Amino acid sequence: MSSKPIIIEGAHTNNLKNISVEIPKNKITVITGLSGAGKSSLALSTIAAAAQRQVNKTYSAYVQQLLPHFKEPEVDKIKNLPFTVVVDQKGIGNNKRSTLGTYSDIYSALRLLFSRLAKPFIGYSMNYSFNNPVGMCPRCQGLGEVREIIPEDLLNMSKSLNEGAIEFPTFQPGGWRLTRYTESGFFNNDLPLRKWSESKITLLLNGEKQVPPNPTRKWHKSAKYIGLIPRITQTFLSKNDSQYQNDLKRIVKVKVCPACHGQRLNAKALSAKINNNNIADCSMMSLIELKLWLSRINDEKTKLIQKEIEAKLTNLINAGLGYLSLNRTTTSLSGGEAQRVKLANYLNSDLTDLLYVFDEPSVGLHSYDLHKINGIFRQLRDKGNSIIIVDHDPEVMAIADKIINLGELAGEKGGYITFTGDFKNLVQSNTLTGKSLRNFGSLKSETKLFNNFYHISNVSLNNLHDISIKIPQQSFTAITGVAGSGKSSLVKIIKKQYPQTAVLGQREIRGNNRSNVLTYLNVFDQLRQYFADATNQPIGLFSFNSQGACPICKGKGMLKLDLAYIGESVTVCEACHGQRYSEKVLKLKVNGLNIAEAMALSPADFAVKYPILNPAMIALKQVGLSYIKLNQSLDTFSGGELQRLKLAKFLLNQSSKILVLDEPTSGLHEYNIQDLIDLLKSLISTYQLTIIVIEHNLRLIGQADWIIDIGPYAGNKGGKIMFSGSPEQLIDKGKTLTAKALKQYFRL
Structure with missing residues (x-):
């Protein structure tokens, strides 16, 4: 592979301001900056999209129509671009027959091992497959349920x-x-x-x-x-x-399933054992336990099979997934877990000279797990690959050979390159990233006294056994611990005990190009009614999904030209210029703007002209989304922006006194995280809320009123309440992984 750097000249995809930059080969490059500053526009929508489009062109016209289509990036020139693999946080399957074992091919190797060593001998490896009629349980057809x-x-x-x-x-x-x-x-x-x-x-x-x-x-x-x-x-x-x-x-x-008791296989397959365990027993072990079980087998004829399984297990364990089991369905994995499974799989690959693009791999990871992930990035680089990581986490930035900072602000005020260099110089730079890295927040030093608590006593769920905790009311409580320690299980217990609890999870808002901020907040009808009353027109005329739609593009704002095998060509509708509405509607103005122009405003500008939606505009401003455009399609929002949009909707329809947020800092820059902390604390006093967060971000944990730390590790080595109290008490008395991380972060 050529060592010449990847050269990007004149990139103006989305909000990028005609930027030019070089990405070194065989190095780790981290792209950082505020949420909405243009990181994904550069890494995914420009570099990765260009690479994928070039690869797709090498296939026949028929195959091209079956492949994913990538929008052409707006860039003058890209040179020296290698084959690119994008590792995002999307799931890795929607089929209940797909498990971690089948996805990673570990189960296939395990079937081969059993066909060679298991007693009694029942036939070849296919006899151990729950996806094949010869091995599956006839009652549940291999589903286990x-x-x-x-x-x-x-x-x-x-x-x-x-x-x-x-x-x-x-x-x-x-x-x-x-x-x-x-x-x-x-x-x-x-x-x-x-x-x-x-x-x-x-x-x-x-x-x-x-x-x-x-x-x-x-x-x-x-x-x-x-x-x-x-x-x-x-x-x-x-x-x-x-x-x-x-x-x-x-x-x-x-x-x-009452026949196989969830083991997916028929009686014949379950009868064959190695060291008193059948293949279903092995699939239900944690990966750490399975590796230990494997090490006790000493047989020359299966050495190569064992070596293959052990290598794949080691990669998954090093990715912080040792608590999972092979029978875990891929549909049940979180976005962060799915991304790490993919990451471990790429380590097993013999391919080199690739460009890997990772989209926020730190999401869902405790500092303890991040060290392992960083090791995998180095391994991939040292195998002869180039790495681009889009991330905010200081521990990820610290391993970079080169850092590119975008900003300085978000949306139209972002899209510039404000720094290139190493981590040490980034910390000293005048960028918002540098300032945030130098100011790592304050550690809550005083222990706040609480009189009223929500109590949970002697409850068990998943790996949590007979736990008892108390959560102070009208407090800011952080639930901490490594991935898989039991944090989400604790939230399920809280929700069950206190059904009024509102949980804002990480599940993405399902949006398309017809859904926007106002439709998601359920206030679009109010704006339509306002325009209808002011112009003496029917309300239906102000909907781009019905009467008011542009007759040419049918309210989409875009025209798609089907070029058969070549793919689709997407252009802005020349009739409405992307405004979605008919000419008649665009002529109707209220306060100097038509409805399309009004929706193209930011929340702050909109509030000045149209106070009718002030509560919604205030909620958007409170959650740090003052820079967005109200007509922005939900499918263009980042994960962090969608999280904050959910919070805005909660505030607008606030009906619960207990609010749980699942990793609200996901997708947020350290600069934005302090704003989020300040916002959540203000909401507690304004709305008398009890706010509980599942979180790994040390800046946020250090400023919580109360910490519930679960551990010590993941899976069956976790599930214990290691600590409950203030951050100061955790650092002073705690011996947990979270306490250790906090001490390092706050330089104590």
Whole structure:
């Protein structure tokens, strides 16, 4: 691979201000700056997008149409660009058959190990596969769980069949499937079900397939009768019918498979063992336990297999995932966990000379875990790869060979390169990043006295066993500990004990190019009504999704030209110039602006012209989103911005006194984090809230009123309440990993 640096000239994607920069090869480059300053625009929308587009062009036109399409970056020139791999925080599967074991290929190697050594010998490795008929449990089809229909939720016993006693679509009066019961001749169709005999209810629900002896004349001659439960199971459950998912959720209960007890395999596969453990036992061990179990096997004919499994386990453990097990479904992994699984997988690859682009890999990681991740970045670099990391965390910045700081502010006030160099010089620079790194916040030194507490006593969940804690009311409480220690489980306990608790998690807001800030906050109708009243026009005219839509682009603001195999070409609509509305609507002005121009304002400017939405504008300003445009599509927001948007919506509709935030500093620069801390503390006094945060950021933890530290480690080596009290007490008396990290951070 050429050692010539990647050269970017004249990048003006999104808010980038025609910037030029060099990325060194075979080095670690960290791109940092405030949230919204342009980091993702440079790393992902420019560099990665350009690379992916070039790679896609090497495939046939037919294959190109099947690949992801990347918007062409706005850049004058990019030179010396290698093959690029983007490692983001998106999930790694939406299939319940996909597990950590299958995704990482460790389970495949484990199957091979069992086929060689397990006693009794049951055949080749496929016999141990829960995704193959020869190995899967016949009861649950290898899923480890079964879905059962709950009769009480399916039937309304106070109604007759003709009145709609079967509460499921197509079995209601008028639905053709109901005739399979009303015309069978078995039932009194006008008698409420509560008056039926037990045998008739059993026949309705679970009747075997049969030809009815006395059906009505409307009964189809070749039709056979079968009970409701087997019919719905065969027609809807077994086929995973997406059309009726919400209806199925209402009547179906998921439980562990009674045949395999959640182990996914048939009895034959479960009978074969190595050192008294079958393959399902191994899949349920934590990765750390599995590695120890593997080390006790001493057989020459499986040395190579063991070596492969051990290497992959080591990479996952070093990524801070030793608490997971191979049977963990990929759908259940958090964004941060999924990203680290991908990271460990790339370490297993023999490919080199690649460019890896990581999107905020520090999210969800304790300082203890970050040290391990940093080691993996160095390993990838030392194998001959180039690394770009978009991140805010000082511990990640510290390992960089080169740092690029974007800013200084966000949105239109960002997009400039304000620093390039090493970490030492960044700390001394006059940038907001440098100033934040020099001022690492204050440690709360006084212990605040609380009189009232929320109590939780002797509760167990997941790896938390018989725990008891108290959380001071109207306080700022941080729940800390390494990834997998039990923090999220504790929040579930809090929510169960105190149902009024509002939890703002990390789940992304599902947005598209028709959803914007005002629609998410549910205040768009107020603005439309304001314009309608002021112009004496119907409210529907001010919606770009209906009457007011531009007739050319149908309210999208963009036109897509399908170029068949070449892909799509997206251009701004020339009729409305991207404003989405028809010419008639754009001529209607209130306070000097039409509705499209009003929505293009920032919250601060909007509040001056249109006080009608002041509560929403104040909420946006409070959470640090004063720089955004109100018409900005939700699919263009960063993860940190979406987190703050959720908080704004909570403030606007505030109805709970307990608010839980799951890692609210995700995606936030240290400069923004102090603003967030100040905001959360002001909300406590303004709204008399109790705010609880799951958090790893040491600046925030140091300023909390109360800390609940869980550990000492993850999985079954965690789940203990290691400390409960003030930050000062934790540093003074605590011997935990969090206490150690706080001491290092505050130079104590």
